[in-house]
Amino acid sequence: xxxxxxxxxxxxxxxxxxxxxxxxxxxxxxxxxxxxxxxxxxxxxxxxxxxxxxxxxxxxxxxxxxxxxxxxxxxxxxxxxxxxxxxxxxxxxxxxxxxxxxxxxxxxxxxxxxxxxxxxxxxxxxxxxxxxxxxxxxxxxxxxxxxxxxxxxxxxxxxxxxxxxxxxxxxxxxxxxxxxxxxxxxxxxxxxxxxxxxxxxxxxxxxxxxxxxxxxxxxxxxxxxxxxxxxxxxxxxxxxxxxxxxxxxxxxxxxxxxxxxxxxxxxxxxxxxxxxxxxxxxxxxxxxxxxxxxxxxxxxxxxxxxxxxxxxxxxxxxxxxxxxxxxxxxxxxxxxxxxxxxxxxxxxxxxxxxxxxxxxxxxxxxxxxxxxxxxxxxxxxxxxxxxxxxxxxxxxxxxxxxxxxxxxxxxxxxxxxxxxxxxxxxxxxxxxxxxxxxxxxxxxxxxxxxxxxxxxxxxxxxxxxxxxxxxxxxxxxxxxxxxxxxxxxxxxxxxxxxxxxxxxxxxxxxxxxxxxxxxxxxxxxxxxxxxxxxxxxxxxxxxxxxxxxxxxxxxxxxxxxxxxxxxxxxxxxxxxxxxxxxxxxxxxxxxxxxxxxxxxxxxxxxxxxxxxxxxxxxxx
Amino acid sequence: xxxxxxxxxxxxxxxxxxxxxxxxxxxxxxxxxxxxxxxxxxxxxxxxxxxxxxxxxxxxxxxxxxxxxxxxxxxxxxxxxxxxxxxxxxxxxxxxxxxxxxxxxxxxxxxxxxxxxxxxxxxxxxxxxxxxxxxxxxxxxxxxxxxxxx
Numbered sequence: 014x015x016x017x018x019x020x021x022x023x024x025x026x027x028x029x030x031x032x033x034x035x036x037x038x039x040x041x042x043x044x045x046x047x048x049x050x051x052x053x054x055x056x057x058x059x060x061x062x063x064x065x066x067x068x069x070x071x072x073x074x075x076x077x078x079x080x081x082x083x084x085x086x087x088x089x090x091x092x093x094x095x096x097x098x099x100x101x102x103x104x105x106x107x108x109x110x111x112x113x114x115x116x117x118x119x120x121x122x123x124x125x126x127x128x129x130x131x132x133x134x135x136x137x138x139x140x141x142x143x144x145x146x147x148x149x150x151x152x153x154x155x156x157x158x159x160x161x162x163x164x165x166x167x168x169x170x171x172x173x174x175x176x177x178x179x180x181x182x183x184x185x186x187x188x189x190x191x192x193x194x195x196x197x198x199x200x201x202x203x204x205x206x207x208x209x210x211x212x213x214x215x216x217x218x219x220x221x222x223x224x225x226x227x228x229x230x231x232x233x234x235x236x237x238x239x240x241x242x243x244x245x246x247x248x249x250x251x252x253x254x255x256x257x258x259x260x261x262x263x264x265x266x267x268x269x270x271x272x273x274x275x276x277x278x279x280x281x282x283x284x285x286x287x288x289x290x291x292x293x294x295x296x297x298x299x300x301x302x303x304x305x306x307x308x309x310x311x312x313x314x315x316x317x318x319x320x321x322x323x324x325x326x327x328x329x330x331x332x333x334x335x336x337x338x339x340x341x342x343x344x345x346x347x348x349x350x351x352x353x354x355x356x357x358x359x360x361x362x363x364x365x366x367x368x369x370x371x372x373x374x375x376x377x378x379x380x381x382x383x384x385x386x387x388x389x390x391x392x393x394x395x396x397x398x399x400x401x402x403x404x405x406x407x408x409x410x411x412x413x414x415x416x417x418x419x420x421x422x423x424x425x426x427x428x429x430x431x432x433x434x435x436x437x438x439x440x441x442x443x444x445x446x447x448x449x450x451x452x453x454x455x456x457x458x459x460x461x462x463x464x465x466x467x468x469x470x471x472x473x474x475x476x477x478x479x480x481x482x483x484x485x486x487x488x489x490x491x492x493x494x495x496x497x498x499x500x501x502x503x504x505x506x507x508x509x510x511x512x513x514x515x516x517x518x519x520x521x522x523x524x525x526x527x528x529x530x531x532x533x534x535x536x537x538x539x540x541x542x543x544x545x546x547x548x549x550x551x552x553x554x555x556x557x558x559x560x561x562x563x564x565x566x567x568x569x570x571x572x573x574x575x576x577x578x579x580x581x582x583x584x585x586x587x588x589x590x591x592x593x594x595x596x597x598x599x600x601x602x603x604x605x606x607x608x609x610x611x612x613x614x615x616x617x618x619x620x621x622x623x624x625x626x627x628x629x630x631x632x633x
Numbered sequence: 634x635x636x637x638x639x640x641x642x643x644x645x646x647x648x649x650x651x652x653x654x655x656x657x658x659x660x661x662x663x664x665x666x667x668x669x670x671x672x673x674x675x676x677x678x679x680x681x682x683x684x685x686x687x688x689x690x691x692x693x694x695x696x697x698x699x700x701x702x703x704x705x706x707x708x709x710x711x712x713x714x715x716x717x718x719x720x721x722x723x724x725x726x727x728x729x730x731x732x733x734x735x736x737x738x739x740x741x742x743x744x745x746x747x748x749x750x751x752x753x754x755x756x757x758x759x760x761x762x763x764x765x766x767x768x769x770x771x772x773x774x775x776x777x778x779x780x781x782x783x
Contacts, residue, residue, distance in 0.1 A: 412705050412734040419734075419755060419762065420651035426759035427658060448759070455756075462736065 020205060023212030028064040030219040035061035037227050045315060049102030052095045053226055059092030060188070083126055086148075090122045093155035096185065100159035103181075104166070114155070121151040153189050160185030173274035174344065176236040177228065184225020187218040230350040237272050237354070244268060248358075252365035261369050262288035265362040269336050272358075273325065273351050276341030281305060282334045293339070301337045312352050325351065327359035331366045335359075400469060407465050414458050422451035453587075460589035464574065467515070467596050474601075477513045479506040479554065483541050486520035494528055497537065504542030507552045509621050515597045516621075522590040523556040523617050529584055530615065531560030550603070550620045557616040562609040571607055594619075642668040643770075644697040646678040646714065647732075648706050652755065656701075656732075659766035670697065675709025678702075679717060682724055696727050701769070704733040704740055712743055719748040730769060 035058040042050040066081050066088070094115065101111060128136055128144045136144070160182040167178035191214075224232055247268055255261035262280035266289050270278050277292030279301050290298055304314050304324045316322040323340045336359055425448040429441060436444070483503055509516075524539065531537035540557040563571075563578040570576040572595035575588040594617075598605045601621045609615035643660075647653045653671055660669065672678045680686035682700070684693045700718070704711035711731065718724045728750040733740070736754050744752050753769065756762050 408735070408737055415734045415755070416649050416652060419655065419759075420649075423651070423655040423759045423762060426763075427655075452759075459736070 020208045020212055023209065023216060024068065027212060027215040027219070028061070028068050030216060031057070031061035031064045034219065034223055034227070037223070041227055047315065048317075049099055052099035052102055056092045056095035056099060057222065057226065059088045059095060060191075062088050063092070082129055086125045086129070087122060090118055090125075090148075090152065092188075093152040094118050096159065096188070097155040100162075104159070104162065118151055118155065121147050156185050157189050160189065171271045171274060172240050173233075173236045173272060176239075177233075177274055177344070180225045180228055180232075182225070184222050187221040187225065191215060191218055234350060236274075240272055244272060248361055252361055252368070255365055255369055257373060258282065258288055258366065258369050261362070261365050263291075265358075265365070266291050266336060269327070269338060269355065269358060273338055273340070273355060274344045275325070275338035276322075276344060278336065278338040280334070280336055282332055288334075297339060301339060305335055305337045312356075325355060327355040329359050329363040329366060331363045331370065334363070334366060336362065403465065404469065407462055410458060410462065415455060418451050418455045418458070422448045422455070425451070453585075457587045457589070460587045460593070461574075464589050464593050464596065467593060467600070470515075472512045472515070472600060474510050474512050476508055476510055477516070478508050479516070479543075482513060482517050483520050486517055486524055489517075489521055490525055490528060493525065497528075497532060498535075499528060499531070499537040499539055502538065502540045502542075504540070506541070506543050506554065509551065511601055511621050512597075515600070519594050519597050519619070520556070522594045526590060526617075527556055527558035527560065527615075529560075529586070530562070530579075531558045533561070534559055544618075546620060549622070551622050553618050553620050555616050555618045557614065559614040562611050562613045562615045564611050565609060568607060568609070572605065641670040642698045643670070643701060644678070644681065644699075645669060645671045645701045646675070646706065646711065647671060647701070647703050648673050649703070652703075655759075655762065656766050659763050660770050663767055663770055674707040675711070675714055676707075678706070678714050679709060682714075682718060682727075683721070693723055696724065698728070700727055700729045701732045702729055704731060704735050704744075712740070712747065715744065715747045715749055732765075732769070 035054070038050065038054040038057045042054040063085055066085050070077050070081050097114060097118075100106075106114070125144055125148055128140055132140065163178045163182035163185070167175040167182070170178060223229075247264070251261060251264045251268070255264060262282070266278050266280045269275070270291055277294075277297060278290070279287050279293060279298055280289040281302065282288045285302075287298060287302070293301070300316070301324060304316070305326050308314060308324075308326050312326050314324045314326070316324060323344075325338045325340060327336045327338075329335060336355070338355070425444045428436065429444055429448065433441065480503070483506060487501055487503075520541070524541070527539040528537070531539065538559045540555075542555055542557075544553040544555065546552040561579065561584070567578060571578065572591050573588075574592040576592075577586060577588040579586075595605055598619045598621070603620040603622055605617065605619035607615055607617045645653065645656065647656070657669070657671075670681065672681055677687065681688045681691070682696070684691040702711045702714060706714075711733065715729055715731070718727060718729060725748070729748075730751040730753060731740075731744050731749050732753050732755060734755050735741075741752055751769075753765055756765065
């Protein structure tokens with residue numbers, strides 16, 4: 014009869030499905046070696062065993078069925094107890110409650126076996142009823158309580174954890190439904206319609222058990238996907254707009270926890286620095302840090318304990334940072350799917366962290382730069398003030414110092430010119446000295462002012478012909494040579510970027526020195542020329558004479574103000590000319606040096622750019 | 634010094650007695666000192682030029698042929714005097730020569746901006762000084778034809 018065949022097939026199918034789930038849970042337990050999974054494996058395995066025993070009993074006839082009844086009762090109760098212990102592992106019971114419950118379960122088991130042993134299958138109806146009621150109540154209590162409890166507790170959890178808890182709850186409820194169905198069907202077992210319905214219901218329950226206790230990766234992904242829309246927006250915000258490392262760490266950790274269903278977590282930067290934590294008890298932070306430090310290449314580390322916990326680590330490729338998550342009892346599972354998701358997530362967060370670090374570095378640099386700018390501005394203001402003072406000072410000198418000098422040389426001149434006859438020759442000599450000294454001091458003041466003005470004037474650089482400048486300088490000095498015979502040789506002179514007026518001053522000073530110090534030569538020779546220079550320094554210009562020269566030992570003093578290399582009775586001068594030349598060359602960014610020998614002439618070389626020393630001294 | 638009110642050839646504004654003596658000495662040599670008025674500070678110079686205060690009785694139409702003006706002066710400085718002279722319709726045609734110790738470029742530029750007729754730096758070298766004083770006197774008194782005073 015087709016109905017009988019159908020029932021038989023569906024019963025076999027149910028048994029096979031139970032066995033398959035049992036295998037899955039056992040495998041899961043063996044893989045994790047986790048206590049709670051062992052209880053679960055035991056519970057589902059027991060149910061599968063009951064189902065198999067039923068089928069075997071049917072096949073072997075009533076004698077086996079009565080013998081296996083003891084085993085069936087025991088195993089069934091074991092399944093209830095195992096589920097309760099699983100619940101204890103997930104949501105711990107108070108020890109006393111646990112003891113009472115275990116006691117009740119054992120007592121019920123003994124009662125059932127006792128009744129069966131004493132009366133066999135012919136117990137009085139009232140006793141059968143009591144035994145059956147006790148059995149159903151105890152078992153339903155063991156299994157039903159966690160389902161209600163999980164369902165209620167799920168309300169305040171994140172989406173993924175809530176889905177996981179509701180699935181567990183549904184798994185428990187399914188087992189209760191299974192039991193109740195079997196109880197009611199046992200009294201109505203004779204009717205095939207009920208048998209078929211029962212078989213179908215049982216088969217329908219199997220997927221619920223599967224999803225509830227061993228949620229597969231696709232289901233866990235579905236749970237995550239319910240958050241995906243919000244998450245996409247959030248991750249964009251985190252990666253692109255987080256203002257600092259702490260904000261980024263806090264928000265990305267929040268989302269990692271939310272989407273993996275973890276209980277808590279922390280965001281590490283390097284081995285020591287914790288950028289953010291969420292939901293951690295005080296000593297958990299240290300535990301997680303230690304786990305992360307000792308993880309090596311592993312990404313998931315079981316911690317054990319009741320309830321059992323595990324750690325999942327995702328390393329960021331920036332700064333040795335890591336997201337470390339703590340999985341609790343309601344964390345679905347840290348499977349390969351979660352690992353892959355978290356690694357991908359970590360890569361995105363890395364990008365954000367890199368960006369934030371750059372932004373922070375930039376802000377810091379900007380801060381330093383602003384400080385420097387303030388400093389420089391302040392110093393510039395101080396310099397400007399000092400410069401103004403200096404200007405006022407030199408203005409006063411220019412005006413006030415020259416007036417008495419004019420009187421000194423002026424009145425002595427009048428005495429010498431208009432009253433010469435009445436003054437003895439010796440006195441006239443002294444008056445001459447007074448007049449000369451006054452005039453010398455006048456030159457000193459003038460030179461000094463010219464020198465100090467040099468530092469303050471702005472350079473007006475343009476491309477100019479050095480040859481033209483030298484020609485003008487030579488012409489300007491022509492009157493000073495007077496009757497002397499001087500060979501002036503002017504060589505090839507490349508053009509240069511410079512301030513023409515100042516450079517003319519350079520050549521006037523160098524040439525007048527050359528004329529002055531070579532005046533004792535019968536055949537004075539002054540040479541102006543240029544040496545081919547480097548790309549950075551440009552050509553080296555030089556002015557050479559065959560005059561008195563100087564001792565190179567004192568070359569260091571050559572360009573100092575008021576430094577003289579000759580006695581004033583030998584060669585007159587103020588000692589400012591070379592200082593002026595030096596300053597002009599410096600202001601152009603060039604350098605100047607000299608080669609000389611006592612009585613062997615002197616050569617002054619200078620460049621107009623590329624003097625590194627000068628540049629750095631300006632920057633400092 | 635010329636009598637108050639009488640016509641003079643040169644008004645010299647100079648606070649330094651030495652410079653005054655030296656200038657007069659040279660001008661004297663070339664017989665240019667007979668009609669020269671010397672005032673010692675900026676305020677007196679303004680009073681003289683604009684016929685106020687001590688010089689209230691003077692006729693403003695009787696102006697010197699040339700004014701020699703120092704820049705650094707007590708009370709009112711030379712540039713300010715120059716500005717007042719060149720701003721006033723009655724005095725703007727009087728030739729003004731800055732005769733000063735200042736070699737500062739800004740003084741030179743400012744003077745020309747205000748309309749100075751000549752700018753001479755007093756040299757320390759007495760020979761140069763003499764030369765300046767002489768050419769100055771000769772040029773402004775003998776060669777230059779001033780416009781008729783308004």
